Amino acid sequence: MRLAWHTGFATTARDHFGGLGSVIMLHRVRPDCISPLGVTRSLSITPAFLEQIILALKAEGTELISMDEVVEHVKTGKRSDRRFVAVTLDDGYNDNLNHAYPVFQKHSVPFTVYVAPGFIEGATVLWWEVVESIIVKADHIKIPNGPEWRCGTLFQKRAAFHAMMRYFSYTLTELEQMPVLRHLCEVHGVVCGVAQDRDVMSWNEVRQINSDPLCTIGAHTVHHYNLKKLTADMVAQEMQLSADMLEDKLGARPQHFAYPYGSAKAAARREAEIAASEGFLSGVTTRHGTIHAEHRNNLHALPRISINGRFQKLIYAQTMMSGVTTPIANAGRRVIQA
Numbered sequence: 001m002r003l004a005w006h007t008g009f010a011t012t013a014r015d016h017f018g019g020l021g022s023v024i025m026l027h028r029v030r031p032d033c034i035s036p037l038g039v040t041r042s043l044s045i046t047p048a049f050l051e052q053i054i055l056a057l058k059a060e061g062t063e064l065i066s067m068d069e070v071v072e073h074v075k076t077g078k079r080s081d082r083r084f085v086a087v088t089l090d091d092g093y094n095d096n097l098n099h100a101y102p103v104f105q106k107h108s109v110p111f112t113v114y115v116a117p118g119f120i121e122g123a124t125v126l127w128w129e130v131v132e133s134i135i136v137k138a139d140h141i142k143i144p145n146g147p148e149w150r151c152g153t154l155f156q157k158r159a160a161f162h163a164m165m166r167y168f169s170y171t172l173t174e175l176e177q178m179p180v181l182r183h184l185c186e187v188h189g190v191v192c193g194v195a196q197d198r199d200v201m202s203w204n205e206v207r208q209i210n211s212d213p214l215c216t217i218g219a220h221t222v223h224h225y226n227l228k229k230l231t232a233d234m235v236a237q238e239m240q241l242s243a244d245m246l247e248d249k250l251g252a253r254p255q256h257f258a259y260p261y262g263s264a265k266a267a268a269r270r271e272a273e274i275a276a277s278e279g280f281l282s283g284v285t286t287r288h289g290t291i292h293a294e295h296r297n298n299l300h301a302l303p304r305i306s307i308n309g310r311f312q313k314l315i316y317a318q319t320m321m322s323g324v325t326t327p328i329a330n331a332g333r334r335v336i337q338a
């Protein structure tokens with residue numbers, strides 16, 4: 001990526017690959033990294049890096065717009081000299097209010113936060129963070145009637161984390177995740193929900209951030225399930241109920257949606273069709289790509305550019321937003337859809 005930028009390839013390729021603009025994906029924005037094993041570090045960037053990106057985008061004349069405006073731009077498909085960037089944040093971490101919002105406010109940048117009400121109300125937890133806390137404490141983890149992992153050393157702990165991520169994501173059903181996690185928390189004396197109490201915005205905080213016109217609140221299902229693993233009825237229910245709850249608490253129905261996990265293994269054509277029929281104007285995935293006029297028929301499967309906390313370098317972000325990395329990440333394809 002560094003080479004692509006320095007050779008000027010990214011700038012010239014931008015016209016071909018960059019399309020109309022990009023949607024940036026963030027999770028946590030905080031000055032300190034709180035991942036004890038370093039395994040969830042990629043979900044976190046610092047407010048200083050966020051500000052650096054915004055200043056660079058403004059300096060190159062990029063238009064910073066809301067998700068409503070993204071939909072308008074894609075529908076009209078008009079290419080202008082100015083490309084756009086929309087900033088989005090997933091899961092509703094309270095550092096979005098405490099650390100990211102002041103930066104957005106200072107530079108008048110519109111942003112969208114995709115909120116899953118289940119995190120706020122404790123129906124589900126940020127399980128990947130709870131898994132990390134359990135592994136930090138434990139020397140050995142055993143799932144009843146399931147696999148076990150040794151985690152005495154840092155090396156074993158990291159390996160166990162990745163194995164448990166796969167186990168929770170692909171072996172357990174979505175409905176089994178929480179009972180298994182609660183059991184492990186009990187065995188290892190970890191409070192199942194501390195992370196969510198400490199890290200996720202309360203309803204009052206969501207109302208507070210939403211009171212600024214710069215902010216759009218989008219839906220992110222209720223329970224943060226991998227939708228591809230649910231029946232079509234359950235997918236529709238998760239989407240509808242999350243929109244109902246947000247409308248009830250905020251007084252307006254959310255118009256935009258983000259698929260939990262959002263990879264091709266978690267959201268595809270069926271999920272995009274259901275999101276459209278549930279009335280959302282747009283749906284964003286976590287698949288890597290920039291936004292093109294071709295997305296006008298695919299507004300419910302918009303790819304994003306993830307700004308990774310592991311590589312907080314401006315040139316990486318700029319190179320990805322040029323679109324030059326889109327075909328590299330997607331078997332040669334320039335436009336990424338469902």
Ligand SMILES: [Zn+2]
Pocket residue numbers: 090091220224259260261
């Ligand atoms: Zn999420």
